[in-house]
Amino acid sequence: MKFKILAFLYFLLLGVPALADERPNILWLTVEDISPLIGAYGYDDISTPNIDALAKEGVLYSNAYVTAPVCAVMRSALLTGIFSSSQGTQHMRNEAILSPEIKTYPKLMIEAGYYATNPGKTDYQGLAAKEIWNSSPANYQSRPDKSKPFMHVINHRGTHESQASDDPGRYDIAKLSSFPPYYPDTEKARRVWASHLQQISEMDGWVGEQLAELEASGEAENTIVFFYSDHGSGLPRGKRWAYDSGLKIPLIVRMPDKWKHLMPNAAGSQTDELISTIDLTATVLNLAGVPTPEYMQGRAFLGENLPPERSYIHAHRDRMDERYELIRAVKDKRFKYIRNYEYWKPHLQFNQYAELNKWSGIMEEIRRVYAEPNPPAVIEWFFETKPVEELYDTQNDPHELVNLASDPNYAAKLAELRAEAVRWRKSSRDLGVIPEQILLDRRGQEGEYSYGLHNQASIERAWEVLDNLHKLSAEELIAMMADDDAVIRY
DSSP states (O other): OHHHHHHHHHHHHHTOOTGGGGSOEEEEEEESSOOSOSGGGTOTTSOOHHHHHHHHHSEEEEEEEOSSSSHHHHHHHHHHTSOHHHHTOOSSSOOOOOOTTOOOHHHHHHHTTOEEEOSSOOOSTTSOOGGGSOOSSOSGGGOSOTTSOEEEEEEEOTTSGGGOOSOOTTOOTTOOTTOOTTSOOSHHHHHHHHHHHHHHHHHHHHHHHHHHHHHHHTOGGGEEEEEEESSSOSSTTTTTSSSHHHHEEEEEEEOOGGGGGGOSSOTTEEEOOOEETHHHHHHHHHHTTOOOOTTOOOOOOSSSSOOOOOSOEEEEEOOBTTBOOOEEEEEOSSEEEEEESSTTSBSOOOOHHHHHSOSSOHHHHHHHHHHSSSOOHHHHGGGSBOOSEEEEETTTOTTOOSOOTTOGGGHHHHHHHHHHHHHHHHHHTOOTTSOHHHHHHHSTTTOHHHHHHHOHHHHHHHHHHHHTGGGOOHHHHHHHTTOSSHHHHO
């Protein structure tokens, strides 16, 4: 006991945080609007030396996915550990209420003794803002009590779609092995893609700066570093879409030596474990020794007493700005299933935010090529109506161009993933079937999550009707117009 007291006084006199070593610090380096277009992920035509070095020191997750392919919607799920579709935040820019029984992860971390800071990106669909963080000073280095461990989130905006251009920077547009086959292969489109790679390379420099700052602070040996993106590429068929180009993200975690026992994988390794961003919340709490509330829907993938690995990830796409949509997706390590509930709409709907701003001009180029005689089939696809179901072998078809849903050789896989989509929507109490205004009218003072918790039967009845909508006759549809439930009538 005397030795412990003397050791504590010694560290105190040196100004070194003695108690902070009892639990790890956590640093999130978050970036916007990028897919895993990084050297460590096998892309040879891009320069990302800092992130590549981070991957060599940590673990690279090759199967990491977001819950929704747009920033604030995904981030609202991250904040609470609850799918956006379960708490009414599935529509981009909405008016959801945080139910009183829900605590955000920053609140839980602060209650557990962490100094939790986020100086920039606090866009959570209105659920909460800066008041949920230790706001001043909003930096781990200037926290008042150095004995406290910290949770610090810092965001880089330079890769956001609003920063896009057609300046290729250092990249030769003729040598782009990563150029997607679903864009028109024109000089304009290649310049936009090269510009996207240039922004990622510039972001890599930012990552290097943040890691150097952490090292200089003396905190690196006690800090677990996460690097990830808020969703896939900000270019068309990425952001706002339920394909891997919109859902799949880079995720790298570096664990210092003293906390290696909290990571099941060796440093410098890759793992194909399925990870959803809904899991990040539970993981951070587990690393901090904070019990995960029962209402959280993710699973911890780092720390002690880990649950079994997940077999599937789930994602959703709903209203994006002024354009309504209702899409659900489920994926295992190889196959992706997409259910289009508004199948009468084209793959590409005009979106004012993405198209009128014309940051890069890529949408103008797609529309220009489509207007030409005999446009390529991959360009015509954007303007065709969607099928009810889509199934892709993402191992052999990573760009998801060949829909296998009608192929009898894949009937068993289609049935498996279709059933999993139904199971998930029931267990998560997916509110997406309820029209937005009706949900606002019904939620009361307790919020959308509480409404879903207490109205599961009526919600599932509406989903079952929607499941079979494409099979119903005109007479059956007309009869539903007299239903007592406004959701069914809608």
